Amino acid sequence: MFYSKADTYQYSQPIVSISEALLRTSRIYCPLDIDTEFTHLPYDLNRPKKEVSKTITVQIKEIASSEGKIYTHPDCADIAKHPVASYGFMTIDHLVAAGHRCVLTRVNQPTMLPVIQFDLYGFFLTAELYRIVQGAYRDDIDELVRSKNPKLGQIQMGRRLIASTLFTGNKREPWVYLPWVLEIDGHKLQVALSFYDTCAVHGAVNYATFCANCGVKLKYKDTFTAEEKKVMIKMYLEYLKRYGDYSLGDLYNHDALIENMEKFRIIYRSLNIENYFELPRLTIGATVARIVRSKLLQFLGFDAKGKNQVIEFCRYGTAEHFKEYKRTTAVYNAKVDGGRCRNNRPNVARSKQLIADADIAGCYGNGLRNQEYPLGRPITVDYPLRSNINEYLTLRQFLKKYRKELVPGLWQARVSTPDDYLLKYSQDFLVSWHPPKNPANIPTDSELENTDWFTEDNIGTTKIYSKQVNLAIIQADFLDWLDNTCTARQRKELLDKLHIVTAVFYPKSERCTTIPEFLKALRKHKGKNITEAKIKRGQSKVIKIEQECHAWISVNMGDLLVNQLLAARSKYSKKDPEQKPMNDLYKLCINTIYGDMVSPFFDIGNVVVGNNITARARAMAWYMEKGLNGFQTITDGCAFEVNRVISPRNQQRLTSESVFEIYTKEVKGYFNITPLGSEQEIKHYLYRDGESSQVGLIIDDEKLDNQQSLSWLGEQITIHLQKQFPNIPVIDKFQFEIKDIYTSASFHGTANYKFWIGDTDKKAKMRSYKKxxxxxxxxxxxxxxxxxxxxxxxxxxxxxxxxxxxxxxxxxxxxxxxxxxxxxxxxxxxxxxxxxxxxxxxxxxxxxxxxxxxxxxxxxxxxxxxxxxxxxxxxxxxxxxxxxxxxxxxxxxxxxxxxxxxxxxxxxxxxxxxxxxxxxxxxxxxxxxxxxxxxxxxxxxxxxxxxxxxxxxxxxxxxxxxxxxxxxxxxxx
Known part of the structure; x- marks a missing residue:
């Protein structure tokens, strides 16, 4: 039950005698799996009760034990079928049941006693936190939850529940001290709490899926139906055996973590980086970030001890680095913009035409495979943040000065139109960002990841304006759009009226092609940073010259990691129940790499990489939205009418001006509205496939089934967009997949919709609403x-x-x-x-x-x-x-x-x-x-x-x- 040593969730040196253990250590560990069963109490809204819920039982298991024990919570003492928990901190009841003599007391002052640290394991521990304590002990927990002083300890919930205390030197430890002293078998110990919440280990999955992916079998997880779970007190009273089997089944979180560790050992071996193995963390993002870092170590030829050197190479592209520029516009580079989300036909509420729901296939995953990842220090162009006399470069001036140094995929800039200037020629390509009052507030805490609300207070607001641009991201795909889609007059206006507020780029001239060349450039660099003040009445100025080393090298993300993960995943069948967990785990890793690149929480994140991946996807979404005459663009796709796509008239070409507000121009004959990939209207037919209705297309009098129809449409989208928007490289980088074909739909806002196949409706998608x-x-x-x-x-x-x-x-x-x-x-x-x-x-x-x-x-x-x-x-x-x-x-x-x-x-x-x-x-x-x-x-x-x-x-x-x-x-x- 007790251990002398702990390496996160691995324990060694089990304690036989507390007396002997305290001779060689001042901290002992007591790791326990915990869970509770509770019920939400019904009430009459006209005569509401203040009592919200009632806890039925508390379940506890030592990590080395195969089965836990059940204790009735004091809330249900009157119907108890198990020993009633009596201590203020109910894990002490479990120590007593194991034969220990325990006295738990509260103290007013911090003690200098040896520490007993309770490591509590559970899935979504927030549900258990207040239910395993009572009376004044619950007040102590409540105080830590509400604490605003990290030095006194805090309990917070981000991706998972964590305890943390900030010590001298900004060192954050994953525990909190409680004002509790436990006297156990005659030894007085200060109580500390630490949480191992497994609800984010595999991303957004439930406990059953998490355990299944780790290879932990749960015999009784489906014991109760959803309706029976609503009346758990009745289940406790009438079906005690089933209740016991079900409730004890949630005590295998530590087992799952150990099995998860073994699964990741397999992944590390498949990537040939077993020598760099690190324990999986409690969030999938942190775990995969360490895999990426290990591959970078391998790429550079460093051993595991070179971790800090790699972090240094990566640091200059992280959000955390740009947040340090609190007094210059460089701080605006700390944010990675998200996907495009816009209603392209705002005066349309429904359609009863044939509709296809199209996505960019593997939008961010494929974007990642085509993306270079840079190591080194980029050039940053910035200006004083709070100054009214900044003379920003226009986009034209910036490109004239630096275009030859811009490597596609490895540069970005934030641009704005002048204050109070409205564009003469409307646009809807660029997405404006209005940052928070203090841009340095953008959350980037790598450990906590605990931002509950992403609001104007911490990341600002993003929106598309037709006649104004504010801090919009531009990169290579924007220049392709500007050169090939804009009219001459709109191009001129944007070149002269978009101001470069800040820019980051890895200069082409400083690129190294080999690792020895890169390391030598760093070693041989002899630049100096100089500041000189020139004083002249009314004309004084300060000249700063920075000569940091800007040598850099890059590696393709597909070659580095993604392709290997895809190859390893293909060895595990999705259909074989024994192999499916590993297939799913590899897929999760692949999908998480993109998130790590754009996340502000990890030391291998890179804002330039992240913004190029998302900007590339936004650009592709714009061409889909316009060329297909789509309804709503939602990140990586849009729904469109199969028989009503856009093409120009009389050998003209589609321009950003001509496709702006398409829905107002349909009746004016500005362009042709025709079927996709066909000169004749595309017909369809409905047929049954098992329990569901399917739509098939009729192409040139040939009936295609649903799958054939989806494939045909996906191919035709590429052909159509390449024809309508020539010389646009991003269209060639993606393929398209159709989720399904529908016969009618309704639309609302920017991302709310519902589809129908015949008279059969599909589930609606509407944010803030549950199924x-x-x-x-x-x-x-x-x-x-x-x-x-x-x-x-x-x-x-x-x-x-x-x-x-x-x-x-x-x-x-x-x-x-x-x-x-x-x-x-x-x-x-x-x-x-x-x-x-x-x-x-x-x-x-x-x-x-x-x-x-x-x-x-x-x-x-x-x-x-x-x-x-x-x-x-x-x-x-x-x-x-x-x-x-x-x-x-x-x-x-x-x-x-x-x-x-x-x-x-x-x-x-x-x-x-x-x-x-x-x-x-x-x-x-x-x-x-x-x-x-x-x-x-x-x-x-x-x-x-x-x-x-x-x-x-x-x-x-x-x-x-x-x-x-x-x-x-x-x-x-």
Whole structure:
């Protein structure tokens, strides 16, 4: 049960006698697998109870034992079927059951006693954290969760639950001290806690999949159905044997970690880097980052001791490095931009044409195989951050000065248009970024990875504006677009009006072709950094000359690692149950490499590599969006109508100007709208394949089945785009795959959609909504009335958009439930959770309405215009529970969604800064007379107030003030 030595989750020197162990060490380890079973208590929303959940049992197992033990939690002492846990920290009950004499006490001052460190293993340990302690001991845990002082210790949840304490010298240790002293068998020990949360070891998979991938077999994981799990107290009382088998099955996390380690030994051997083996970490990103680093060591010919040298070579491309430039524009290079997400046809809510859902095949994986990874120090062009006299180079000047030094794939720049300048010729290729007030706040902590909210406060906002550009990333694919797709007048404007705010590039002249040449250049470099001040009244200046070594070498990521992983993966069958776990693990590693490259959390990450991969994908997505006349572009693909793709008329060519706002030009004959790859309209037929309906195409009178149809369409996309956009290298680098073919669809916002095959609907995709149904309510009188427990607002809304976009039924008030995470609990403690019985790990609810009107559906001209509309929308929503919907309500109370999006789109395109400007009443300050409340607004306010009572935010007598409370409406995207 106790050990003298620990190397993360490997333990040695088991302790037989604590007395003898304390003679040779001041810290002993007690690693335990833990789990709990609990139930979310039902309640009447009209008469809410404060009690949120009840813990039934606590399960604990020593890591060396084959089976654990069950202890009834004090919450269920009245129905106990097992020994009732009595200690404030319930793992002590397990020590007592093992025969140890224990006394646990709380102390006011830190002690200088030897330490007993409890290493707790579990899957999503947040669920267990507050359930294994009680009374004042739980208050101690709560204090660490809410702690803002890393030197006193903190418990945080990012990808996983972690404990950490910052010691002198910025050294962070993965444990926290508690104000607890354990006297065990006559020896007094200071208690420390450390967590080994396995919920991110293999990425976003559940416990059963994690164990299966590691080769740990769980006999009883499927003992209970989903419905039975909702009534676990009943299962405990009536099916004790099944309950015991099921609950003890969650105590094999340490076993899974050891098996996972052996699996990664196999991976290291397959890559010929077994001499560089490192223990897998508790997140897949950190594990794969170490594999990449090992391959770089091998590439350079270094042994494992050369790790720090490799980190030094990589350091100058990391986000962490650029964050150090807190006073210059170089700090803007710390961010890697994401994928393209845009509604290309914002006035279209549905289509009943033949639709294909196309993706770029292996978008980021293939991007990685074609990408060079540089080692060395790049050139950085930057300016003082807070200065008003920066004379930025124009894009034309920058290219004239440096273009011969720019290596495709290994340079980037951030460009902006001058303040208050609006482009004459609209564009939708470049994505603007508005950074946080302090760009150095972009999260890059390599250990914690614990950012709960990616908001304007830490990464800023990204958006496409048609007449303004702010800190947009440009690289080689942008220049291809500029040279081959722009009209002469638009090219001239962009060359002269885009200013280089900062740039990073690995100069072609400094490139080394061999490792000895690279190492020699570093060794022989004799440059000096010089600063000189020249003083002259009114003309004083400071001249800085930096002569760091900028020699560099690169290696192709495919050659370095990706191709080897693909080859090793092919040796394991996806269909063989014995081989599938290794196949899946190799696939996970391949997919994670891209994430590590673009992540700010790892020392082998490179922002130039990351931005080139994502910019390449955004460029490819733009050509798909335009050439296929797609609906919504979502990162690596878009849905489009098979019989309505774009081609130019009269031997002309498609330009960025001609394809801008295509949907407004269809009836004006600017271009041809034709079937993809065919002169005749493509017909289709439906057929059954097992339980599902499939769509097959009829090409030249030949019937193709679904798979043949998907392959044909994928090939035709490449041919079509190459023809419409010649001389664009990125199109040749990718292939396309079709996820499926559909006969109708509905669209909303930038990334919300639903497809149909015939009359069979497919699951909707709508951010912030779960597949399972919610409790929905109405307010016929003074009390809320439950309408259904299976309300699916996104499904019903998107179904209405497809069937009757002019008569969309209004949504109902529903309760959205989620697990309360430590980060949110800490951030909103004073306002939301201080007087609540809810704690991290509990399921909590909030009352919501679906928002039909989403401004993300539209492309605005500038940030100023977007901010104005957003302020107006928020003001309306807070006042009435809805925004522009008020003006588009039918006599029956339904919403004319189609008229609404057409009206708003037209106003935004012509440059209006708010909706009110179109209303005559607003000119006389009488616009409020046109407002109308959402029909479920009062119901929402009532539900919110009842939840405030449940969570201790309001008392019963506050009911009259409920109408003044701010409204919570979930974003659709």
């Amino acid at each position: 399972l149904g919610y409790d929905a309510y109405q307010l016929p009188g003074d009390d809320l009335q439950l309408l259904t427990s299976n309300y699916t607002p996104s499904e019903e809304f998107l179904r209405d958009l497809r069937n009757k976009p002019e008569k969309v039924e209004r949504c109902k008030t529903y309760l959205f439930n989620k697990i309360l995470k430590p980060g949110e609990y800490k951030k909103n403690y004073e306002t939301s959770w201080k007087n609540s019985e809810a704690f991290p790990g509990c399921t909590v609810e909030s009352a919501r309405l679906l928002r039909e009107c989403s401004l993300t559906q539209f492309t605005f001209q500038s940030k100023k215009q977007f901010d104005s509309w957003e302020r107006e929308q928020k003001r309306l929503r807070d006042k009435t529970g809805q925004s522009y919907e008020s003006w588009f309500i039918n006599d029956t109370g339904s919403l004319d969604f189609q008229e609404m999006i057409e009206t708003l789109d037209e106003m935004i395109r012509r440059g209006d800064v708010k909706y009110a400007s179109s209303r005559e009443a607003s000119k006389h300050w009488n616009l409020s007379r046109e407002y109308s409340d959402h029909p479920e607004y009062k119901c929402l306010l009532k539900a919110k107030h009842q939840l405030d009572i449940r969570y201790g935010r309001a008392q019963m007598e506050d009911l009259k003030e409920a109408a003044e409370a701010p409204i919570e409406v979930v974003r659709g995207d």
